[in-house]
Amino acid sequence: MTDFKGNNILEKMMHEAERCLFCFDAPCEKACPINLPISTFIYMIRNKNFYGAYEKIRESHPMINIAGFVCPEEILCETECTRSKIDSPIKIRELHNFLTLNFSKNQNLSLPEFKYEDIAIIGGGPASLSCAFFLRELGYKTHIFVDKEIGGIPLEEISNYRLPEEVIKRDLDFLKNNFIYKLNLKKVKSIKDLGEGFKAIFIGIGLGDEIKLDIPGIKKDGVFYARGLLRDLKNGKDISFGNRIGVIGGGNVAFEIANSLKIRFKEKEIFIIYRRGMKDLRCYPEELERAKNLGVNFYFQTSPIEVFGDLKIEGLKVQQVSLKEVEGEKRRRFELIDKSEFIIPLDNIIIAIGQKIEDGAFPEIEKENGLIKVDENFMTNINGVFAGGDCVNGGQTVTRAAGEGKIAAHKIHEYLRRV
């Protein structure tokens, strides 16, 4: 009965479960993008029905092991916890992890016979796997189409310090063994590539390309794009860095790369360079805290102008920015300040300013702001073609993507059974 560090936490978890109020129509469950039955599993923990509690979450979320590590509970379930109006929120994610780490022995599933049609699912990340998970449970044959292997961002990009590999493997093995009818290693860039035979299609291709930064000198050696770099680092590729590394951007990817580099190279100086202020950051609060604790440095209200240096990078020329609250606008409006240019001496520059759908993917599908456009049923402009996950929401959490895959699965069922 341990946490992932091996500490015995049974007593602590029982105490935590005791604090839960078991709210009716619990707000934590509503705040969860996949509506995990939180109050039910905590009630079961309180009554020492640990295996039942595990089964409850295992059947509600295709990636419970992964979610237990990467879910930003401080911006999801725990923010809505009623108990925080009395003292402090229930540590929901810790309780969740307590179950996945200790009570997962039951692998004896009862799935229905295949009684419905074949469904094509394009992509192998959380949204696609979730769609497959829930469709299989309804009795559909799920055909996954993916370039290399299933796993998506958790497998390819999330750093080991946040998500150990064996944790990912547990979810992926579980899904592979039970919920994927056929795994096709094939790059699909258009619906035509699938051929005939599928009654419905789900697209969960994520965001394959990174948004490029267009400033002079950006093509120099030593400039990297964050996600490609994360993948290379995770694959063990040997990359040499200088002593001062700048990361341009203020989202989770920027923090992921900055933090993982700082953990890897304690002696190097890492800078996050962001054109807005600290309160405009789009990363999880937990990641910002981690960056501060690790000793990552920050340049706020600083906009990149030019990569500076002759043969190798010597620095980044930046300009200061002023921010103004404007009524009716969510984010503060920024303006460059004249004659405020200065140079941050750097050896490497990493760009993490955003992502988009791979160029040229699914030309027949309507897009909006670089993302796939869907209606309230997660259906695209083509009948029977659904989409969800990052390629629709622009890049959120694992559980959000899985939640969309779940809704899409039920909508596909509704669509096919009504037709």
Place this chain on the structure above:
Amino acid sequence: MFKLRDLSINFLGIKLENPFILSASPSTDELEIVINGLEAGWAGAILKTTSVEENPVPLKYPMMSSFGNYYRRVLGLGNIDLISKYHIDEVEKRVKILKERFPEKLIAASIMGSKKEDWQNLVYRLKKANVDLIECSFSCPQGSMGEAPGRMLAQSIEATEKVTRWVKEAAEDTPVLIKITPQVTDIVEVARAVKKGGADGITASNTIPSLLGIDIYNFEPYPSVFGVSSYSGLSGNAIKPITLRTIAEIKRNVDIIISGNGGAYSSRDAIEIMLVGASNVQFCTLPMVYGFRVIEELKSGLSHYLEEMNFKSPSDIVGKTLEKIKSNDELPIIEVKAKIDKEKCIGCDLCFISCNNGGHMAIEIKENRIPEVNIEKCVGCALCMQVCPVDAISMNEKMNEKEVVFVKR
């Protein structure tokens, strides 16, 4: 540093510095432990029930088990203990030692016998040792001696009266308390028998026969004595409601002094026990679980209560509640409605689910999860009030234009 109210009382002619005494229990079974308890500030002690030398006391271990939650681990404590392994020869010595050392404290002894001569012999020897008071255990649930072994003496009206008479005859002017059990068909009959037998008072009451729990994986009852067990006497906060009812029922029907015992865990609990008619309160499980130091809270809590309520002496609160206890058919039929304090409400909606699954479907949820009482449907059962975790619900009661509000304080 702060001056407490005078908490002294007169109990059966004996002056007690406060109404809190240690009951016959493991806390009073070793001389050194009793000394520690009295030094901590308890007003007196009733030494654990003793018997004549020939009586074997085959104690079994482990003897305790309990249930509770993570906030209060020992809500109920069960034991398969018996009377003291120390016989009268040892106890009479201790009474002498304690009486010399603590002349101002109540030094009492509890006895159990079978034959008339045993009971009376015990009394004579204790009197000789200068004991202040004698308590007779008629109610140890884990077996008794005498005419019907295994059965509690106080479960027989005739035996209760008869043995009480034997004891009082020997005790003469030394006060005698009879410790009874709540496990009877009619507690009033038993109390009457005690009074008829001539005792000075009743100790109400004792642990309650119970089975504490079972290990569902090997079917062994608790406490498991190498795989088997027997019924336990249940004590602790869990039995307080039964004690309150037992004392109230005796006091409403029989004019007799009562020493309250069973389930008090705090000064507030003790005050409640006095309000239904106990002149003092005995403690056993509380000091066993938290130690003798709890006397500080008991004294300070009682003192503040007297201050706040403007009572001169603890004796003034004895029985204050009795006139307010009625039979169900004497209760007035009034109009009651639940009222939710929206400032206090945290929106857990437990009241909603209770009312809808176990009440009268009279609570609805409005925006922001705030529950609202449908006055038309609400009958005023007060279930919602019990489940609210922040005490945001009160009951508004109306009769003849008069209104009162029922809240849990």
